[in-house]
């Protein structure tokens with residue numbers, strides 16, 4: 001059921017993705033990005049080892065998700081924030097009556113006195129709130145996950161784990177609210193090859209109030225931003241221009 005929508009990278013317009021970023025992404029999708037594992041396979045590198053952390057096989061997934069050196073250098077955090085930010089920007093643009101609180105802890109969101117102390121430091125990617133005169137107040141706990149690869153390779157437990165983890169946050173918000181409020185969790189997962197469960201994304205975005213067209217536009221934007229985020233990681237790997245002070 002996950003539909004790969006990387007084809008939408010070819011919009012024929014200036015969509016903010018540089019040619020080399022698009023090329024690298026399409027190479028990865030075709031399993032021919034020149035990783036050390038591929039170079040070794042093609043007889044062009046003596047070993048398949050990762051230059052940075054020494055892992056046995058430097059695959060595309062290793063570079064994008066698993067490399068300890070790139071992880072310690074915060075590259076994955078940055079890539080995550082780029083894509084999460086692009087989704088939230090779409091929400092802000094398409095749904096003007098929605099307020100977005102990024103990187104806010106639960107105790108700040110609720111006001112410390114109303115927050116159970118054990119949960120106070122929980123910090124989802126964002127809280128979204130929506131107030132409308134004629135409707136109940138709605139709050140979403142927004143979480144984004146840039147996972148390894150495609151959903152058919154078993155990355156979905158991450159979405160479930162997040163739903164469980166933030167289920168307590170939902171309860172805490174409900175209990176702390178003076179008025180009746182509807183609280184939901186929205187978890188968006190994207191694989192580093194650009195696959196999403198399109199039905200889930202469309203459903204969640206439409207629940208937030210987007211039209212199908214706006215929701216589709218958001219999906220495409222997220223995939224394009226993923227291509228850019230992946231390219232940022234590739235370039236950090238190639239140039240080793242990251243914060244070495246952390247090692």
Ligand SMILES: [Zn+2]
Nearest residue numbers: 050052053067
């Ligand atoms: Zn590595």
